[in-house]
Amino acid sequence: MHIGILGPVEAHSPDGKIAVGGPRPRTLLALLAIRAGEIVPLGRLVDELYGSEPPSDAANALQGQVSRLRRALGDASLIEFHPAGYLLALPASQVDAHRFVALATDGRQALEQGDPQAAESLLSEALRLWRGPALADVALADHTTRLEQQRSAAAGSLVAARIRLGKADVAEIGDLVRQNPLDERLRGYLMQALNQQGRQAEALQAFEDARALLADELGTDPSPELRAVHLQVLRGQTHRELPAQLTSFVGRQEELTRIASLSARLITLTGPGGAGKTRLALQAAGPGAIFVDLAPAKDVAAATLQALGLKETVLEPEDRLTLALRERDTLLVLDNCEHLIVQAAQLAQHLLSTCPSVRILATSREALGITGETLCPVPPLDPEQSVALFADRARLVNPAFVRDRHTIDICRELDGLPLAIELAAARTRTLTTEEIAARLNDRFRLLTKGNRAAAPRHQTLRAVVEWSWDLLTEDERDLAACLATFSGGASLEAVEEVCRHDIGTLEALVDKSLVEAADGRYRMLETIREFCSEHKRVDALHATYFQELARRADPELRRRDQVRWFTRLTAEHANLMQALEWTTSFAPEQALRLVSDLAWYWYLKGSRTEVRGAARRLLDRVPEQSTEEYTVLLALAEPEHVQEKLLALCGPIKQPFVLIAWAMLSGPPDPSEPRTALQDEVENSEDPWIQGLIGFSNAYTTWAASGDRAVAIEQSREALRRFQDLGERWGSAQVLDVLATMTEDPAEALALTDQALQAVAELGAVEELAELRGRRADRLLDIDQDQAERDYLQALEMAAQAGLAATRALANAGLAKIAQRRGDPARAEELLLAAQQELGFGWMHTAAKQQVDEALSELWRSREV
Structure with missing residues (x-):
């Protein structure tokens, strides 16, 4: 059911127009519709229906009119009786006057908020509801006047919106002025509309007409607002409003x-x-x-x-x-x-x-x-805002869109660039997010369908970047293309060495937003980088530069400046991996040397799992050799096959990672086994770092073989001194951990472990942090069980991130001990069985497996008892 009072009073059911009846039923329906959903008091209804001469039995007369109206409407429940009066049981939105007021209010708010496009749409819809004068066929003068005033205000606001949009109708405004000759606001609109159409003389005359009328009728001068419009016309001013936006604003x-x-x-x-x-x-x-x-x-x-x-x-x-x-x-x-x-x-x-x-x-x-x-x-959007923008725009073309993990991947791959995200979201009409994500390696072909009404440079992703490219000088383009070779950004030194341009050209690219500068590094958004890399690449120069950087950095990672060099290599990690990939394809022997120079850095960083695939690809491209470099590669690519190569080496050792690989894969030397040439070479090395390494290794094996704790501690402290003299944190942490193992004082063991953790934390050595955190938990087990549990959980998380199966297994074994002590043998067994599943190849895994198996056996024995 819909009721109309903006014109003759009407009622419409789903079957069509209803014959309401004579003047009194129509008046009654109008009175109830004006306050739809509210109780209209009996006295007010009588006054409005019968005026100053109501019938002697007004209550019965009103009830009779209600009965007639109910029969006409065909549904008695539409008019409810209440002790205080009657109520039209319809939502206000089903009465045209209420719908008009709501639309007009929203339209005025849109205008006040600077959105004339939305205001025009809402106000036009509101005014289309009018079919003629309000309440045209009933005598309700006060209500008619109020509704007509609202209509006039809405018409004025619509004119204001159209003026802001530059499309006001002079004739329409002129009609409104004639209907409301003393309305100065409408007079101002007429002047602005004439001025917009270049009819300045007529606009000035309209002001003179208004001034004369106001003087004659009211004895007043024009208002300050109307005089301001007059001054604007005199100066020839009319400005372009801000363009209305067709989509919601997200983030920022x-x-x-x-x-x-x-x-x-x-x-x-x-x-x-x-x-x-x-x-x-x-x-x-x-x-x-x-x-x-x-x-x-x-x-x-x-x-x-x-x-x-x-x-x-x-x-x-x-x-x-x-x-x-x-x-x-x-x-x-x-x-x-x-x-x-x-x-x-x-x-x-x-x-x-x-x-x-x-x-x-x-x-x-x-x-x-x-x-x-x-x-x-104006930086790229952060991840949360990027996903919100993608979801908002995707639902415009695909209302059923639901964000998923691929949504996050897409936004990250597009660098949070709003236009790229909007273009990708538009593709959800025909592609899944998984399909979009898989095609972003060819983003310029994928993101080609934008807003046809947008400026050409914003219709495709390629056009956006080309607009910037075309504004560059020749030198700036050359540097941009060279810089695009860098996959992980670049330092100033790298830009100068590889791209061979001066800092002024680089600063120009930063100024023009093609390159971002932060923390001494220069990088491109991936979209810009992909476009620029189409024009020129300098992969050979790039690889040569990073090979030399790795060669210089490797020995420094075992000296006092190791933190600075480790930080530098970490910043260049993506570029180093890129150099390895390129040399593997085009210069395998260079790649072999690069792997050797980076092996110790990768070990400290905990990247061995990450680089294993690259190492295996290189292994397929180089012939088998009995060299140190090949042994390092084999230790990274196929550690289970490296033992024979390690035993065949005789020195001198150029890359100390060989010794670490040896220790990790072979375990502590067996004193009963004959010495190898490599052992003799290492023992006689004059390299202070190798001397420190051998010193603490000998201390550990001495203690394990003879049980002479005092001698082992003395040897360890000598090894610690060597590492500390070098300023080498990794080695210091290893010795501190050995000393913590040897001491019989639990408090001292904990303090030494904390010193070791502090040393590797400065370095950022992920694997050592995980292992030491687990051993700290071991040493806390009998001191503070709750803190031990927290440390085991932290070690477990860090080991998972670093891919350390043995460390995870040992942490689970520690948690199992705590569960057993708390009376939960089922949980302890579950953890120990999970630990068993973690373990694989290598002496460290063998040692961990032994501990886990012993703990499991002890648990089962305790159950039997």
Whole structure:
């Protein structure tokens, strides 16, 4: 059921229009509809229906009218009786007047919030509900007047929206003025509409007409608001409103807060193409700002004149703008300044110096570079905002879209670049997120279907990047293409050595938002990097540079500056892996040397699992050799086959990782076995790091073989001194751990373990951190069981991240002991069986398996008892 009162009173059921009856049933229906869903008091209904001469039995007469109306409507339940009155049991939305008020209110709010496009849509829909004068066939004058006033206000707001959109109808506004001749707001709208159409003389005459009428009718002068419109017309001013946005705004709260907090008169939003600078500027600007789109422009001043609705005169455009803006408090949005950067800078400086109340919000891929400018970088969206944006845009084309793990992968792969995310989301209409993610290695072909109405440079991902590329100088393009070879960003030294360009060219790329600079490194967003790498690659130079870096860094990782060098290699990890991949394909012998130089770094970093695949690929490309380098490669690629190669080496040892591999894969030497040439070579080495390594190894084996704790501790302290003299943290931690094992004082053991943890924490050695955390838990087991449990759990997590099966097994064994002590043998057995499943090849696994098996046997014996 729908009730209409915006015109003749009508009722419509699903079967069609209902014959309501004569004047009184129609009046009664109108009165109930005006307050649909509310109880209308009996006295008010009687007064409205019968006026000053009600019938003698007014209550019965009203009840009779209600009965007639119920029969006409065909559903008695629609009109409910209550002791206080009657109620029309319909939602307000099913009465046209209520629907009109809701739409008109939303339209006015949209206008106040700077969205004239939405305002026009809502207000137009509201006014289309009117079929003629309100309550046209019933005598309810007060209600009619109120509704007509609401209609007039909505019509005025609609005119305001259309003026902001630059499409007001002069004839329509003229009719409204004739109906409401004393409404100054409508007079102002008429003047603005005439001015927009270039009819300045008529706009000025409209003001004179209004002034004369107000003087004659009311004896007053025009209001300040109408005089301000008159002044605007005299100056020839009419500005372009901010373009309405067709989609919701997602994220960027931090940037919006920063912009709002800035007091600078010139704020420039900088960032790469597709980062959402324009959208952010529109969101930050608010209603009343003047929007200047420079993307299609060739002259900044001329484009600004057009945005203001000003015609060019004999004055220079800059002077014309000064005259127009000198006394105005306004915000000018200069959008897309990058291709006219010099002109934009010159005009901004001119206007800021001549128009004291003007503020400028610019968007550009590089700064304007003038005094007083405050930069507000627009970075890619963070992961949470990226996924929210993807989901929002995907649901526009696929309402059933549900985010999944591939959504996160897509947003990460697209660097959180809003335009790229929106283009990818548009593909969810025909592709699954898994299919989109799999195709992002060819993103420029995939992300080609954007908004047809957008500027060409924003319709495809390629066009976005090409726009920036075309603005570069020849040197800048060459450097951008070279820099795209780096998969993990680059240091300044690497850029200069590999790309062979000076810092000025690099700074230009940073300024133009093609390259990000942070923490002494320079990197490209992956989308920009992929585009630039199509133009030139310098893989050979790149590989040579990182080979030399690895060669220099390797010995430093065993000296006092090891933390600095480890940090440097960690920063270059992706580039080092890239160099290994390229040399494996094109220069396998170089790759073999690179693997040897990086082996110790990979060990400290805990990357052996990560590099195993690359090592196996190289193993297939080099002939078998009896060299140290080949042995290192074999230890990384196929550790179960390296024992024979290790025994065949005779020294001198150039890469100490060989000794670590030997220790990890062979375990402590058996004193009863004959000595090898390699053992003799190592024992006689003059390398202080190797001496320290052998010293603590001998201390451990001495203690294990003879049980002479005092001698073993003395040897260990000597080894510790050697490592500490070198400033070498890994070796120091190993000796501290051995000393903690040897001491009989639990408190001292814990303190020594904490020192060892601190040493490897400085270095960031993931594997040692996991192992030492597990041993700290072992040493806490009889001191603080709860803290021991926390340490075991932490060791378990760290070992899982590093891929250390033996360490995980030992941590589970420790947790099993705690479970057993707490009276939960079932949980203990579950943990020990899980630990057994972790273990595989190598002496460390064999040693761990022995511990686990013993613990399991003890658990089963205790159950039998």
